[in-house]
Amino acid sequence: MTNDVKEIFGSAGAPPAPPAPAALAAKVRTLAPSMTRSMQRVAEAVADDPAGCAALTVTGLAELTGTSEATVVRTARLLGYPGYRDLRLALAGLAAQQQSGRAPAITTDIAVDDPIADVVAKLAYDEQQTLADTAAGLDTVQLAAAVTALAGARRTDVYGVGASGLVAQDLTQKLLRIGLMAHAHSDPHLAVTNAVQLRSGDVAIAVTHSGTTGDVIEPLRVAFERGATTVAVTGRPDSPVTQYADHVLTTSTARESELRPAAMSSRTGQLLVVDCLFVGVAQRTYDAAAPALSASYEALAHRHRATRKGP
Amino acid sequence: MTNDVKEIFGSAGAPPAPPAPAALAAKVRTLAPSMTRSMQRVAEAVADDPAGCAALTVTGLAELTGTSEATVVRTARLLGYPGYRDLRLALAGLAAQQQSGRAPAITTDIAVDDPIADVVAKLAYDEQQTLADTAAGLDTVQLAAAVTALAGARRTDVYGVGASGLVAQDLTQKLLRIGLMAHAHSDPHLAVTNAVQLRSGDVAIAVTHSGTTGDVIEPLRVAFERGATTVAVTGRPDSPVTQYADHVLTTSTARESELRPAAMSSRTGQLLVVDCLFVGVAQRTYDAAAPALSASYEALAHRHRATRKGP
DNA sequence: GCCCGGGACGAAAATATCTTTCATTCCGTG
DNA sequence: CACGGAATGAAAGATATTTTCGTCCCGGGC
Numbered sequence: 001m002t003n004d005v006k007e008i009f010g011s012a013g014a015p016p017a018p019p020a021p022a023a024l025a026a027k028v029r030t031l032a033p034s035m036t037r038s039m040q041r042v043a044e045a046v047a048d049d050p051a052g053c054a055a056l057t058v059t060g061l062a063e064l065t066g067t068s069e070a071t072v073v074r075t076a077r078l079l080g081y082p083g084y085r086d087l088r089l090a091l092a093g094l095a096a097q098q099q100s101g102r103a104p105a106i107t108t109d110i111a112v113d114d115p116i117a118d119v120v121a122k123l124a125y126d127e128q129q130t131l132a133d134t135a136a137g138l139d140t141v142q143l144a145a146a147v148t149a150l151a152g153a154r155r156t157d158v159y160g161v162g163a164s165g166l167v168a169q170d171l172t173q174k175l176l177r178i179g180l181m182a183h184a185h186s187d188p189h190l191a192v193t194n195a196v197q198l199r200s201g202d203v204a205i206a207v208t209h210s211g212t213t214g215d216v217i218e219p220l221r222v223a224f225e226r227g228a229t230t231v232a233v234t235g236r237p238d239s240p241v242t243q244y245a246d247h248v249l250t251t252s253t254a255r256e257s258e259l260r261p262a263a264m265s266s267r268t269g270q271l272l273v274v275d276c277l278f279v280g281v282a283q284r285t286y287d288a289a290a291p292a293l294s295a296s297y298e299a300l301a302h303r304h305r306a307t308r309k310g311p
Numbered sequence: 312m313t314n315d316v317k318e319i320f321g322s323a324g325a326p327p328a329p330p331a332p333a334a335l336a337a338k339v340r341t342l343a344p345s346m347t348r349s350m351q352r353v354a355e356a357v358a359d360d361p362a363g364c365a366a367l368t369v370t371g372l373a374e375l376t377g378t379s380e381a382t383v384v385r386t387a388r389l390l391g392y393p394g395y396r397d398l399r400l401a402l403a404g405l406a407a408q409q410q411s412g413r414a415p416a417i418t419t420d421i422a423v424d425d426p427i428a429d430v431v432a433k434l435a436y437d438e439q440q441t442l443a444d445t446a447a448g449l450d451t452v453q454l455a456a457a458v459t460a461l462a463g464a465r466r467t468d469v470y471g472v473g474a475s476g477l478v479a480q481d482l483t484q485k486l487l488r489i490g491l492m493a494h495a496h497s498d499p500h501l502a503v504t505n506a507v508q509l510r511s512g513d514v515a516i517a518v519t520h521s522g523t524t525g526d527v528i529e530p531l532r533v534a535f536e537r538g539a540t541t542v543a544v545t546g547r548p549d550s551p552v553t554q555y556a557d558h559v560l561t562t563s564t565a566r567e568s569e570l571r572p573a574a575m576s577s578r579t580g581q582l583l584v585v586d587c588l589f590v591g592v593a594q595r596t597y598d599a600a601a602p603a604l605s606a607s608y609e610a611l612a613h614r615h616r617a618t619r620k621g622p
Numbered sequence: 623g624c625c626c627g628g629g630a631c632g633a634a635a636a637t638a639t640c641t642t643t644c645a646t647t648c649c650g651t652g
Numbered sequence: 653c654a655c656g657g658a659a660t661g662a663a664a665g666a667t668a669t670t671t672t673c674g675t676c677c678c679g680g681g682c
Contacts, residue, residue, distance in 0.1 A: 089400065089403040092400040092401070092403040092407075093407030095404060097407050097408060112594050114594070116451050116454055116587070116591055119587055119591060119594070120449055120454070120583075120587050121446060123446075123583060123587055123590065127583060127586075128439045128442050131439050135431050135434075135435035140427050140428045140431065143431070147427065162484070166477045166481050170474065173473070173474060173477075267481070267582070268579075268582070271582075272431075272434060275434050278575075279421060279430050280427055283430070
């Protein structure tokens with residue numbers, strides 16, 4: 001009795017979302033926290049051995065992970081594919097890329113007794129990984145839309161607290177340098193107070209790794225309701241903050257640990273996104289941005305070299 | 312020049328012919344003469360557009376080539392695959408390889424008319440490069456010395472203005488989280504005022520890319536003269552700031568350009584150094600740092616709402 | 623010219639695989 | 653400790669792939 005409605009796509013409400021080619025590993029890590037236990041097992045297996053999983057049928061993968069076919073399909077959906085068949089295809093592609101590409105590197109976690117040289121190497125590797133994953137997983141359509149909004153904005157507010165607050169400030173500093181009206185708010189009260197002033201044509205950006213920081217969501221919600229164009233920079237594309245975001249820019253989440261708190265790698269990804277926004281806007285408004293950039297550079301020149309030698 | 316180990320899949324012990332990874336086009340040409348007319352049409356379509364064919368079901372490909380499913384399967388067999396399913400998988404892999412093969416244009420500078428996807432790729436690549444260079448060039452002896460000083464410091468002041476000011480704040484935030492007394496100063500006057508209070512056993516850290524920022528050098532000089540242990544995080548190991556630094560931590564300087572100001576890549580390197588300092592100190596003071604870290608984490612928990620998806 | 627064998631080819635049945643549904647189980651909560 | 657809701661898997665349902673089998677076309681022999 002099932003009247004065949006074309007319901008193949010759009011089950012998760014992401015119509016213009018193209019599947020991920022090589023950004024799969026990143027996507028797994030990004031979405032893992034919002035997955036259920038069984039799904040995590042599947043996702044882990046998939047990220048762990050793309051080639052091996054690509055050779056398995058849905059039943060095989062279900063058995064391998066000790067779950068059911070349904071769970072495997074659910075996981076595939078969550079990762080952005082219409083079904084397992086397409087995930088498998090992407091997996092084969094990923095495997096081929098890895099094969100032709102380079103070998104994976106050290107993935108050990110940082111230990112308390114690691115020599116300092118190892119710490120440097122591991123941190124650098126992790127942050128590089130975060131950059132690669134974030135770049136691969138970034139939705140350029142969303143990014144372009146955000147850039148367009150920023151370039152034409154009357155005024156831009158950026159919200160972020162804690163480590164993300166610094167990212168917000170970084171973006172603000174950059175935008176100011178090319179002549180945009182931008183403010184960073186880390187005080188939640190002031191943020192809301194200012195958000196009320198926003199209207200259509202303005203832009204509000206929320207930076208939060210977890211996507212659950214109430215102090216950041218609240219001003220974004222206000223801005224959203226006032227008609228401003230809202231952007232969320234978050235590591236959880238399904239988190240509450242995205243409810244009020246016209247455009248969601250997802251940062252990749254690398255592994256975290258006791259000695260390597262979230263603030264470290266999430267910040268790296270967030271900053272990349274911020275840089276992309278900045279360069280994008282600078283491109284769009286080049287005629288105005290270029291002179292502004294050099295002007296700000298020159299204005300600072302006299303504060304350098306002003307050092308006197310010893311006493 | 313990566314020496315790749317040839318991966319052979321010998322799990323099932325199938326002595327016949329292992330599937331062809333990328334040599335598919337060649338195989339098609341080799342076997343074409345021995346094919347029947349319909350099969351040739353299929354093989355041609357497959358060799359012509361791997362990506363497109365990978366998206367098709369056996370029925371779709373049959374229709375596209377004006378043949379039947381059986382013929383498609385026969386062709387797949389002839390090409391050395393158990394069935395169409397596996398051919399399709401190989402096709403997806405081939406497509407992915409081709410895709411990734413054409414992305415070496417990243418080494419160029421960012422141009423005003425670069426599409427947004429290129430901007431993302433170039434920025435990510437550059438920052439990765441910066442990380443690698445900084446990690447490679449970092450003097451671990453100096454780093455270890457700085458860590459030791461920090462771990463035993465009564466109090467730590469961090470100086471930085473502009474973009475480096477955010478890095479200074481980042482370090483401060485982290486150190487505070489593990490129970491150290493740290494302050495970031497971006498106000499030059501207050502920085503100097505506070506520097507006067509420092510004495511032997513305290514630590515002062517200056518963050519400046521150019522190493523010539525007077526506003527940052529001055530407080531470091533004061534701290535240096537008061538007997539504090541001083542550290543410089545700079546991109547120029549021979550710049551004025553190093554005069555007053557007991558330990559110099561050098562960040563790598565990547566290429567900069569009009570659209571890519573210094574603040575971007577220097578910041579990335581600085582943050583890596585900061586992370587290394589943080590982890591190093593956390594290691595040294597693990598017994599105190601670990602509880603402090605989890606305490607600060609828990610204290611923030613209630614500011615996050617429970618996250619669950621559900622449309 | 624007509625008949626016949628051999629093989630290409632495709633329609634449809636048979637099978638494998640994927641997807642959906644739905645009842646059960648598990649877990650957190652009041 | 654019962655309750656509600658989500659997570660999960662078993663099995664039904666839908667698709668895709670493979671196999672089967674008969675038709676048709678071609679070329680050669682009678």
